[in-house]
Amino acid sequence: MSTANNILIIDDEPQICKLLQIALESNNYRTNIANTAQEGIVKAANHPPDLILLDLGLPDKNGQDVLEELRNWYKSPVIILSVQKDEENIVKALDNGATDYLTKPFRTGELLARIRSALRNAILEKNEPLVVYRDLQMDLMNRVVKKNDNMIKLTATEFNLLSLLVNNEGKVLTHQYLLKAIWGPTYVNESQYLRVFIGQLRKKIEDDFNMPKYIITESGVGYRFIGN
Numbered sequence: 001m002s003t004a005n006n007i008l009i010i011d012d013e014p015q016i017c018k019l020l021q022i023a024l025e026s027n028n029y030r031t032n033i034a035n036t037a038q039e040g041i042v043k044a045a046n047h048p049p050d051l052i053l054l055d056l057g058l059p060d061k062n063g064q065d066v067l068e069e070l071r072n073w074y075k076s077p078v079i080i081l082s083v084q085k086d087e088e089n090i091v092k093a094l095d096n097g098a099t100d101y102l103t104k105p106f107r108t109g110e111l112l113a114r115i116r117s118a119l120r121n122a123i124l125e126k127n128e129p130l131v132v133y134r135d136l137q138m139d140l141m142n143r144v145v146k147k148n149d150n151m152i153k154l155t156a157t158e159f160n161l162l163s164l165l166v167n168n169e170g171k172v173l174t175h176q177y178l179l180k181a182i183w184g185p186t187y188v189n190e191s192q193y194l195r196v197f198i199g200q201l202r203k204k205i206e207d208d209f210n211m212p213k214y215i216i217t218e219s220g221v222g223y224r225f226i227g228n
Contacts (some may be wrong), residue, residue, distance in 0.1 A: 005119055006030045008049035010040030010066070011081065012059050016104070020053065023108045029115075037061035044074055051119060054098075056082040056089065064092060071097035077118035081106065087220045094174050094221065101172065117170030131166060133227035136205055136214065138166060145205070152204050157182065161197055162205070165215060165225035174222040198223060 009020050012035045021031045032049065034040035037058045044052060052070070056063030067078060077099040082089070085103045093101055099118045102111060131138045137146040143159055145152045154162065161182050165173065179187045179194055187193060198215060206212045216224045 004028050004030045005050040006032065006047075007115070008032045008034065008040065008044055008052045010034045010037065010052060010058070011055040012036065012057070013055070016055075016081075019108075023112070024115075027112055037063070037066045040066065041069060044070060048074065049076070050122075051077045051079065051115060053079050053081055056080060056084055056093070064089075064096060067093060067096045067098060077122055079111075079114060079118060081111075090221055091174050091176070094172055095177060099171050114170070121169050121171065131227075133166075133214070138163070140166075147205060154201075154204065158197060158201055158204070162201055165223065166227070169225050169227045172218045172222050172224045178222065 017033050080093045080098045080101040083104045090101050100114050135148045176188045202209050
């Protein structure tokens with residue numbers, strides 16, 4: 001029987017903490033709660049959790065600063081829970097290393113799905129050479145992609161982009177992150193490059209270009225690869 005994953009909740013709202021604790025423990029997660037940034041950092045350092053749920057509006061320190069501090073040494077998933085819905089804060093958090101971002105109020109089912117995805121991706125980060133998602137198969141080592149066992153011809157750039165998305169399954173990758181990773185730092189503002197290549201990939205791997213099931217647009221922020 002597998003050991004339950006431990007989740008650290010860093011949030012100063014008692015009601016939110018209680019709701020999260022009930023939802024998580026009823027789904028076989030173990031929880032630990034910190035109501036301040038300082039308490040959260042100490043608990044994360046003393047007993048590193050499998051995943052952190054981090055609120056940005058903490059009383060003693062800005063959550064973005066907490067995220068940056070955590071990312072100096074904490075490598076497991078961090079999901080942001082915040083009332084801040086503006087694009088600037090979401091993009092900043094993702095660029096600072098957040099695994100995902102959910103705005104309050106959120107649906108419990110969606111949060112649990114995001115947690116499962118983040119934990120699954122953390123386990124798979126050893127980059128197994130062969131990955132299979134429904135009708136899509138990727139051999140990362142030999143740079144081969146198949147759909148329903150039929151070979152798909154991808155350019156080198158298309159493969160690199162798809163591989164980056166797949167290796168971060170479930171995580172939102174910002175436009176700037178993708179542009180810098182694939183084309184280099186001088187292209188971080190060339191969003192049209194990304195749109196063109198995402199469009200080409202969708203035409204090749206999706207059943208319906210207009211209703212993608214693998215490469216999902218996070219409006220104004222970036223893209224997310226959904227494997228299951």
